Amino acid sequence: MNVKIKLFQDYKQYHDTPEYELELPAGTTAGEIVRQLGIKGPELAYLILILKGKRVYDEYVLQDGDELVFAAPIGGG
Amino acid sequence: MIKEFEYHAAQDLKEALELAEQFGPRKRFLSGGTDVTVRLKEGLVTEDVIVDLSHVAELRFVREESGVVHVGAGATHADLGASPIVRQHGHALALAASRVGSSQIRNVGTVGGNVANASPAGDTIPALIVLDAVVSIANRKGTRDVPIIDFFTGPGRSVLASEELVTELYFPVTGPGELTGFGKLGSRQAMTISTANMAFYFRIGDNRRIVEARIAFGSVAPTVVRAHRTERMFCQLPPLLSWDAIRGAAQMAWKEVAPIDDLRATAVYRKEAVVGLLAEAAYEALASCWHER
């Protein structure tokens, strides 16, 4: 299946492009992507995963066509 | 943190005076508590006994007797503001009391507390001064009277001895031909300590001239002060309403006050402001008086 990853803010440093697509075996969880990227420490603690406006957590099983957003819950207005 | 203290609620004047004598300098009176509780919170109360006067009914009154207005030390600012006697015969005091704090503060804060607290910014004080008020002081053995102008010895200090309390203030009624007023400058319309305040008394003669003037300023010196030279200027005003003349007379106040810089305002601005307060209030009062005739 195909999943799109979108990295925001400080999480951009974990991949050479802020947006990229992955071919993944069925059953892959969001948490596996987090670990793959090697996000650690305070940045891991402050990470949120968002799917079309919905927060998801590590155990979420990715679906074909998902766009998974990696971001910190910062504010701006 | 409010420190621990001993607390006694006096039920009548006799008990209050006994407690005053018993505890002497160890005690602090509390009437409305609007000054004392703030100071307690700030750790500025050195005494360790509180004697509460708020239940002493004998101290809370306003009455007029043979040309003299008597105001009990326990009369609240709300009492004064609403009293027909004070409004008619000591208008400046009613105005001053109505400008104290907010309704909540006026409902509990007392005139006795305002005077005994001896703050240079106390709002009723200039009014009481221009009304020529006398402070009645009692201890267990007897009473004494002190003209209010002699009552204060410095900021927060007065002639009160530790076993004494203020029982009342009294002043002669004002009548027709006598004008009194009060003005206050603060940082907003209510709930504000005076940056400067002012009260005046004018007696208007048959020739429509001011024949006697008393003017007092607060928050511009270590104690509330009388402005004798400014008073004389007002007595020289022509008998017609002239804003420029009034402002010119008020200008003398510059020379009679000695304010300091603080967080609220600078000294030089305070000097300007008292001139303005006086000019404005005097103009309004004289305008209404001269119109009436």
Add this chain to the structure above:
Amino acid sequence: MDDIHFEQVDRVDALGKACGTTEYMSDLSFPGMLYAWFVRSKYPHALIKNVDISRAMALNGVVTVLTAADVTGFNGFGIVNPDMPVICGDKVRYIGDTVALVAATTERIAEQAAALVDVDYEVLPVVDDPIEALKPDAPKLHDKGNVCLHTLITKGNVEQGFREADVVIEHEYRTPRQAHVPLETESGVAVPEADGSLSMYAGSQYAFRDQLQLARILGMNPRMIHVYSNPVGGGFGGKDELTIQGGIALLAMKTGKPVKVFLSREESLVSGWKRHPFIIRMKTGFKSDGTMLANDVTCYEDKGAYTSLGGPILNLALEHASSLYRVPNTRHEGWAVFTNNGVCGAFRGFGVPQVLFALESNMDEAAEQLGLDPVTIRRKNVLHQGEVSPIGHTLRTGVSMDLVLDAIEKSELWQHREEYKKTDKPWLRRGVALALAPQGAGLGLGIPDYGGAYIDLDGDGSFTLRIGLVEYGQGTHTGFTQMAAGLLHVHPSRVRIVAGQTEGSVDAGPATASRSMYTASNAIAAAFRDFGVKVAGALAAKYHTGADAVCEAKDGGMTTPVGFRTYEELAQEFSQESPLRWEGYFVWPTADREIPGAAGLPHWIYSFAAQAALVEVNTLTGETHLLRVATALDTGHTVNPQQVEAQIDGGVAQGEGFALFEDTLISKGQVRTRNFSTYIIPTVQDVPEHEYIILENSEGTSALGVRGIGEVVMVPIIPAVALAIHDATGVWVRQLPSTPERVYRLLHPGL
């Protein structure tokens, strides 16, 4: 859904608040609860050489004293950059910094113990001026220096613009360090649970972010932290960032006991977040007909000691530094600079009040020089939908600058201003002026801005709306209730709200940025659509009505292919299928291109207001009274007129405070305005009469047409007051608040 009917009801939280039965987080008590005390720094800038807790620990009733070494996770917090220590270990940077935390059996003992914590400091020079702090030899607060953020946005060529200008206005403006002063100060209770998790009860503006910040501090899994943050006794931005939560969380986890703190007003004013003071240098060029040609702006934001939201605030200010006027040449530069002047963070308006004070002042001054009236010069320059903004992005969503300007021009106050200005006292002068403001809403580009809502159908046929967004006084929960009820066709009393908690409500982003009503309108509408789809699906499965069956809300129930069903009936019919829950999610639309060099910009959706003010100045004392205000506000679609007026009332009072009274005075790093006798906010005696003009230019990207209004209602009033003082007296006010002495000195420059 624009034709939705909003049933008018009293505020859903009015009765509880008026009767005192509402339980705020600061009202809570738990068995065995301890009290915390924050040991604050003695110096605004110092190195910590040693912290000795032995005397404090020895005091009877003290349960624990924590120092930096006791922080179990990451010792720092901050929405954007976690550079503020929960407990300082090596350095303090402002007078409210925490050097140790005490938990004791009573508040009194905790306070006594705090005084027994012995800290050795090596005092450092105080950095108290943002411009001085930029100099290379200035003492540094942080290893990386004193620059928190530098942003430069340019468009066109300002020099060229000034060359072509007939009038150039250039001034420096200064704005106050306004305090939020919510009725409920920073407070809460941290409760360790039997399963090792932590419950945090503390009024705040975003429970779901608090959860992550606390997880970072404690070194715990976020899902082991439950945050309950609603209701809040006032926020205004001051509870967007963490306040006391980190400290009490550490104490609770260490002691295994519930730990409470409730800051005194004094401690709140000394340690709490504030609005950033700005120094703004603004040079604006106009053609003789009033057309704006160039605006060159440099802002110095006094950041205080730590980052928090200082960056986004600076950038939102720069985004608005030429408002939404047609300015071909702009140069907006900003420096967010660390100083030892307390800490500054989010505050209603988020940088916009500061810059619009400067811009609207330059605008009126140009008008005066050119002989134009204030409406004409603004009308000449306001942008419309589809045009390019001063920072270079195309305005795709609704722009109502012209609408609010037209409306304020027609206001009774503006029309009759000459009569209002009459006074019969020689020392009084009255003036009327107006100003207008856009306010970018939402979090901006590059920051995921999203929101969810659940609608639960309860067994009795009533509804529970679950949404993260807290009620801190804005009236939003009444609005949410009306929106949900309007969609469901039930009376609002049938909808209850669970909000602001990580358990039982759903993340809808922060209650900030004028985003609550707008976000909720879309999330609730999405949940409602999910409702229709799922009911139809369930009926189809049961009655084989076919997959394309449509259900519509009507009269307290739904029309379905199998006939009308009341919600009670539906609840009963599907009571087996738990939960009867419908979910809606929404992602804010954003621009497709970033403004180069300006993280978070542009914003995409705006609020709009224009305000006119009548002031009376006493030329003898400088006292200024705000007598009357007219507000023209675009709500998009009004959900609750009473709450809109209440927001205007509150916004005007807070703007009035900014313009006339409020400033946290700090000298040499020490706060001098520690309570309400010196930190002056307007009282009910000071607030003006109001004229409300409500416009409804539907915001197309909201399912219900709504716009946020919470911030913009306090913005134009600020320049309007300053400019009305000018209209009254002829002097230009360049520094706020415009206190009596400041006005007096402007009137008497020789003093």
